[in-house]
Amino acid sequence: MDGCIAGVRERATWDQRTGRIRVRETSDRTSGTRAPDGQVTATPDHQPSGRQEEIGKEQLVVDTLYARLDELRAATRARLAGVRRGGPSGSPQNRSERDAFATLYEDRLAQLESVEERLTFGRLDLDDDTTRYVGRIGLSDEDHASILTDWRAPAAQAFYRATAAHPDGVRRRRHLVTRGRSVTGLEDEVLDLSSDSASQSSLSGEGALLAAMAAGRTSRMGDIVATIQAEQDAIIRSELAGALVVQGGPGTGKTAVALHRAAYLLYAHRRLLERSGVLLVGPSLSFLHYIDQVLPSLGETGVVSTTIAELLPGLVADGEESPEVARIKGRASWARIVQRAVRARQRVPAADQHLRIDGHDLVVRRSDVRDAIAKAHRTHKPHNLARVPFVREMLGRLADQYLAELGGPVAPEERAEVIDDLRRQREIRIALNLAWMPLTPERLIEDLFVKPHRLAEAAPDMSRADRAALARPQGSPWTPADVPLLDEAAELLGEDDQAARAQAKAEAADRAANLEYARQVLESSGAGGGIVGAEILADRFGGGGSRLTTAERAAQDRTWTYAHVVVDEAQELSAMAWRALVRRCPTRSMTIVGDVAQTSSLAGARSWASMLDPLLRDAWRQATLTVNYRTPTQIADTAQRFAAASGLPTSSLTSARDVPGALVLAPVPVAGAVGPEVVARVRAALAEFVGPDGAGRVAVVVPAGRVGEVREQLVEAHGSTPLLAGPAAALPGALAAALTVLSPTQSKGLEFDAVVLVEPAEILAATSGASDLYVAMTRPTQRLVVVHAQPLPGGFAD
Numbered sequence: 001m002d003g004c005i006a007g008v009r010e011r012a013t014w015d016q017r018t019g020r021i022r023v024r025e026t027s028d029r030t031s032g033t034r035a036p037d038g039q040v041t042a043t044p045d046h047q048p049s050g051r052q053e054e055i056g057k058e059q060l061v062v063d064t065l066y067a068r069l070d071e072l073r074a075a076t077r078a079r080l081a082g083v084r085r086g087g088p089s090g091s092p093q094n095r096s097e098r099d100a101f102a103t104l105y106e107d108r109l110a111q112l113e114s115v116e117e118r119l120t121f122g123r124l125d126l127d128d129d130t131t132r133y134v135g136r137i138g139l140s141d142e143d144h145a146s147i148l149t150d151w152r153a154p155a156a157q158a159f160y161r162a163t164a165a166h167p168d169g170v171r172r173r174r175h176l177v178t179r180g181r182s183v184t185g186l187e188d189e190v191l192d193l194s195s196d197s198a199s200q201s202s203l204s205g206e207g208a209l210l211a212a213m214a215a216g217r218t219s220r221m222g223d224i225v226a227t228i229q230a231e232q233d234a235i236i237r238s239e240l241a242g243a244l245v246v247q248g249g250p251g252t253g254k255t256a257v258a259l260h261r262a263a264y265l266l267y268a269h270r271r272l273l274e275r276s277g278v279l280l281v282g283p284s285l286s287f288l289h290y291i292d293q294v295l296p297s298l299g300e301t302g303v304v305s306t307t308i309a310e311l312l313p314g315l316v317a318d319g320e321e322s323p324e325v326a327r328i329k330g331r332a333s334w335a336r337i338v339q340r341a342v343r344a345r346q347r348v349p350a351a352d353q354h355l356r357i358d359g360h361d362l363v364v365r366r367s368d369v370r371d372a373i374a375k376a377h378r379t380h381k382p383h384n385l386a387r388v389p390f391v392r393e394m395l396g397r398l399a400d401q402y403l404a405e406l407g408g409p410v411a412p413e414e415r416a417e418v419i420d421d422l423r424r425q426r427e428i429r430i431a432l433n434l435a436w437m438p439l440t441p442e443r444l445i446e447d448l449f450v451k452p453h454r455l456a457e458a459a460p461d462m463s464r465a466d467r468a469a470l471a472r473p474q475g476s477p478w479t480p481a482d483v484p485l486l487d488e489a490a491e492l493l494g495e496d497d498q499a500a501r502a503q504a505k506a507e508a509a510d511r512a513a514n515l516e517y518a519r520q521v522l523e524s525s526g527a528g529g530g531i532v533g534a535e536i537l538a539d540r541f542g543g544g545g546s547r548l549t550t551a552e553r554a555a556q557d558r559t560w561t562y563a564h565v566v567v568d569e570a571q572e573l574s575a576m577a578w579r580a581l582v583r584r585c586p587t588r589s590m591t592i593v594g595d596v597a598q599t600s601s602l603a604g605a606r607s608w609a610s611m612l613d614p615l616l617r618d619a620w621r622q623a624t625l626t627v628n629y630r631t632p633t634q635i636a637d638t639a640q641r642f643a644a645a646s647g648l649p650t651s652s653l654t655s656a657r658d659v660p661g662a663l664v665l666a667p668v669p670v671a672g673a674v675g676p677e678v679v680a681r682v683r684a685a686l687a688e689f690v691g692p693d694g695a696g697r698v699a700v701v702v703p704a705g706r707v708g709e710v711r712e713q714l715v716e717a718h719g720s721t722p723l724l725a726g727p728a729a730a731l732p733g734a735l736a737a738a739l740t741v742l743s744p745t746q747s748k749g750l751e752f753d754a755v756v757l758v759e760p761a762e763i764l765a766a767t768s769g770a771s772d773l774y775v776a777m778t779r780p781t782q783r784l785v786v787v788h789a790q791p792l793p794g795g796f797a798d
């Protein structure tokens with residue numbers, strides 16, 4: 001393809017008067033031809049050229065890229081069909097190889113399908129007169145020459161990092177705006193300081209960025225791959241080793257950055273990460289639902305996402321409890337409490353116990369039990385596994401008593417028979433259980449809450465009041481704060497994994513052979529397309545038809561250890577929850593994003609150092625995000641003033657944009673007038689921000705106890721309108737509707753075009769009220785309407 005690629009310089013700015021983005025255009029005159037190797041060479045062109053002409057030229061390039069994408073899709077489909085045609089015949093080895101290839105091609109196809117939207121979004125014109133297109137995926141032409149650079153590749157880094165002061169070999173950066181497969185706009189930044197039109201903005205791709213920020217919200221978070229900013233890119237590409245804490249105020253892109261970092265790490269360290277997987281921990285299922293499109297849109301599906309409540313496979317923790325009880329359960333001291341509770345089930349009886357077995361007198365002696373317990377402890381195995389040597393030792397000693405009564409020499413087989421016999425005796429089983437009880441984690445933890453003497457024994461330092469607060473009836477549902485305690489117990493109790501170990505040994509030998517074969521296959525066919533490595537393919541060869549992905553296998557296994565863990569809203573996690581996560585990531589390679597000013601959990605972090613130092617010591621580093629991409633200046637400044645007045649530990653924050661009239665204070669004279677005012681404000685917000693295409697979201701954020709009441713008022717006013725989400729309990733679906741009513745905690749991590757905030761003084765008065773109110777104030781992308789009868793908290797007014 002030959003083409004003259006001329007440049008225009010467009011500058012997009014926020015028009016304060018109209019509240020819209022305005023785009024200015026200047027010509028910058030560059031042209032280029034495409035060489036046979038697929039690289040586009042840019043040369044100065046002194047012919048003035050129009051914007052449409054320029055768009056037309058980019059359209060040709062974009063058409064070429066999509067054509068290549070279509071070709072690759074067709075080729076992969078054909079390969080898949082070929083494998084499927086093979087049918088279910090042949091040896092088991094042949095069948096499992098065919099399944100492995102089918103999965104490989106299905107994954108590749110899914111990846112090629114996922115990049116349809118905005119396949120390419122950027123172009124770099126380099127000092128060496130070459131041009132590089134940047135996109136969601138890397139593509140090469142038939143001659144293996146690169147025609148599109150994956151955004152995660154080192155060669156794409158300059159697209160996000162180059163500035164006029166540090167151009168990094170880039171003369172001009174162009175953002176391509178596309179709709180479907182059509183190019184609809186361009187935005188250029190000249191990074192050559194000697195040029196008149198050198199970019200002055202500290203934001204990269206300002207127009208595209210402003211457009212992304214101003215777009216109507218939907219029920220799902222979108223990716224930011226086309227407009228990642230330099231400070232975000234530095235975090236995304238930060239090295240894999242160690243724990244990276246990303247602190248940043250509301251709307252600084254922490255969630256977005258965490259997800260893009262997961263995608264980047266999977267690309268840059270695929271061999272290391274693909275087998276053990278990446279764990280993503282979010283605050284709630286509704287939040288995970290909100291973000292669950294981002295990674296697939298970046299071509300990644302191999303991430304296990306969960307909440308702390310869902311961490312244990314098969315355990316449902318949907319019970320509720322007061323924040324105060326959750327705080328008590330989150331304390332680090334539970335590590336010792338659970339340990340003591342386990343030890344309390346290994347005890348020397350108060351007196352020797354006399355048993356009569358088959359007409360013989362046997363004594364379960366205190367001294368024997370003491371010795372057997374000590375011997376079992378020396379194995380350093382978990383409780384249930386160490387019970388095996390304990391029982392063996394005790395049965396041996398009892399058998400010796402039994403045989404001594406018989407007198408005379410004893411053959412080893414005879415001794416073994418006696419031991420077997422004794423093992424089956426009910427009285428002996430009871431006596432040994434009393435000394436060393438086999439336990440499940442559920443039984444151990446429930447007993448602590450149900451039997452006050454058990455808790456008193458395991459937690460002698462806990463106050464009476466705290467112990468009383470934990471008491472609950474048997475059979476109560478598990479709560480999220482119980483989960484880390486159950487995990488701690490499971491770790492100390494252990495499971496009998498003998499059979500699993502034997503099987504693993506047999507599988508290891510097969511695997512070595514499969515691995516070698518998989519390497520050869522990938523080398524000779526290039527079939528992986530970068531989405532799968534030899535290790536995974538080898539696992540699939542050996543899978544006997546099992547189609548479980550790494551993510552699926554990991555999600556079913558409590559003891560799975562991940563190569564990397566990403567934690568969002570990390571400030572909410574208790575010390576015990578951190579222990580459960582660190583246990584799942586022995587390398588401590590973690591991305592931890594959060595804001596200690598937004599902590600609402602009483603067990604959560606008020607400072608990263610005090611929460612993480614005890615666990616990670618100095619193996620963590622901190623980065624800070626400083627630009628708020630969500631909230632307009634007026635709202636963000638008010639939130640910052642309020643936070644400062646309330647003593648919250650805020651980070652410094654600058655808003656990326658200003659939207660006139662973003663903050664509206666709506667006082668009403670009496671409490672009874674709040675409801676009607678909310679109804680009227682919601683009606684206006686829906687009319688202004690929700691479009692016929694379904695884009696645009698409005699939330700009413702109310703004091704926690706008033707969600708039901710305000711919802712009723714809205715239902716009454718609007719009828720049972722499909723606009724309004726169901727009751728808050730059905731939250732995962734709540735964001736599908738244009739309007740939703742939430743408590744401040746439920747709104748955490750989410751965002752809306754407009755938020756109607758009800759009675760802030762009442763929100764402030766609740767437990768963790770200051771951080772909850774700070775969270776609620778910082779949810780809107782366009783407008784915050786504050787409806788109040790009570791006086792506004794400090795900092796709301798200038």
Ligand SMILES: Nc1ncnc2c1ncn2[C@@H]1O[C@H](COP(=O)(O)OP(=O)(O)OP(=O)(O)O)[C@@H](O)[C@H]1O
Nearest residue numbers: 224227228229250251252253254255256629630749
């Ligand atoms: N570089 C960017 N380009 C476009 N949009 C961005 C960029 N960075 C962040 N955003 C947008 O800003 C909004 C806020 O981002 P995000 O939710 O990740 O922030 P956060 O720091 O996690 O916020 P909070 O702490 O309030 O939950 C999102 O809509 C996100 O898509």
